[in-house]
Amino acid sequence: MKAPDFIYHRASSVQEAVQLLDEYDGNARILAGGQSLIPMLNMRLWRPSALIDINRIEGLDAVNAQGHETVLGARVRYNVIEHSALIAQRLPLLTNMIRYVGDRQVRHRGTVGGSLVQGDPTGEMPLAALTLGAKVKVVSVKGEREIPLTSFYEGSYATVLEPNEMVVSVIYPKHPPFYAFCEMNRRHNDFAVVSVAVAGEIDEQGHWQDVRIGMGGVNESPMLATDAASLLNGSRMTDEDIAQAAQLACTQADPPDDIRASGEYRLHLLNAYVRKALGNLRREASSAFSKSPVN
Structure with a gap:
C-alpha cells in the first residue's frame, strides 16, 4: 500500500x-x-x-556533556550512539543496547527521539532511557517541559505528549557504575520477545545501592521492577536474593499474548532473563573489584 x-x-x-x-x-x-x-x-x-x-533543524543531532548529565538531541541517530566515544564513556548501557536495534540500515536512519515517541513496548531505547532514569524535554508554542520516562507512557504506543508538543532532547543523569543487558528474540535483531536492563552500584561494605531493573516486552510499555529492586537495595545480591528478585519481577509484569510468544512463555523467559542479567551485573562488579589495585 x-x-x-x-x-x-x-x-x-x-x-x-x-x-x-x-x-x-x-x-x-x-x-x-x-x-x-x-x-x-x-x-x-x-x-x-x-x-x-525536522532533519534540517540545527542542534537536534547534538550530543552534549553537561556536568553529570548527558543530553542527546531528539534527532541523534542510532549509528551515532553506536560509534560515539562520548556516549560510550558516559552512557555505556545505551551503547551496549543499541547494537540490538534492527539492522545497519535501521540504525543509519532511526533516531532516539523517534523511538521514544513511538513507544514500542519491546523497544531498546525506551527501555534504556527508563532504566537510566532519563527525562524527555518537549517544546510547544506554550513553552517547554521535562517529562521523566517513568511518566512518559500511558499505554501501548501511547505517550503523554500533547498533539502540539515536540520532543527536542533526552536528558540522562549520571550513569551507574555497573550495568547489564539481556534480550531474547526469535531471529537476530528481530523485535524482542523479552528484554531486561539492570544497573546499580555497590557501597564500601559490599551492599548494592540504587538498583534499577527495567523490563521490556512484558507490559503495554517498558516498566521498572520496583519491588525486585527494593529487595536488592542493601543486599549483597546472593543467589537467593537474585532468585527472589526474579520472582518479584514476574509478579509485577503483565505480558501479552501475540504472534511472537504467549504471556505464559514471556513470564518464563522473564524469570530466567532477570536472573541472568542480575548475575551478569554481579559478575561485572566482582571483576571490577578484583582488578582494583591493592592499597
Whole structure:
C-alpha cells in the first residue's frame, strides 16, 4: 500500500515546527528518521494531514556533556550512539543496547527521539532511557517541559505528549557504575520477545545501592521492577536474593499474548532473563573489584 496524501513541510527551526504542529491541531506528524512513521503511513494506520520534516533543524543531532548529565538531541541517530566515544564513556548501557536495534540500515536512519515517541513496548531505547532514569524535554508554542520516562507512557504506543508538543532532547543523569543487558528474540535483531536492563552500584561494605531493573516486552510499555529492586537495595545480591528478585519481577509484569510468544512463555523467559542479567551485573562488579589495585 501507499501512504495517503499529505502536505509536506520542512521546518527550519524548532519554533517553526511547533507552530506548524499547533496550526494542524493534532493532525500533523514529525518526520525525523521515519523508521516507524513511514511503515505506519504506508499501511494507512496513520492518516495525518501533514508531515513536518525536522532533519534540517540545527542542534537536534547534538550530543552534549553537561556536568553529570548527558543530553542527546531528539534527532541523534542510532549509528551515532553506536560509534560515539562520548556516549560510550558516559552512557555505556545505551551503547551496549543499541547494537540490538534492527539492522545497519535501521540504525543509519532511526533516531532516539523517534523511538521514544513511538513507544514500542519491546523497544531498546525506551527501555534504556527508563532504566537510566532519563527525562524527555518537549517544546510547544506554550513553552517547554521535562517529562521523566517513568511518566512518559500511558499505554501501548501511547505517550503523554500533547498533539502540539515536540520532543527536542533526552536528558540522562549520571550513569551507574555497573550495568547489564539481556534480550531474547526469535531471529537476530528481530523485535524482542523479552528484554531486561539492570544497573546499580555497590557501597564500601559490599551492599548494592540504587538498583534499577527495567523490563521490556512484558507490559503495554517498558516498566521498572520496583519491588525486585527494593529487595536488592542493601543486599549483597546472593543467589537467593537474585532468585527472589526474579520472582518479584514476574509478579509485577503483565505480558501479552501475540504472534511472537504467549504471556505464559514471556513470564518464563522473564524469570530466567532477570536472573541472568542480575548475575551478569554481579559478575561485572566482582571483576571490577578484583582488578582494583591493592592499597
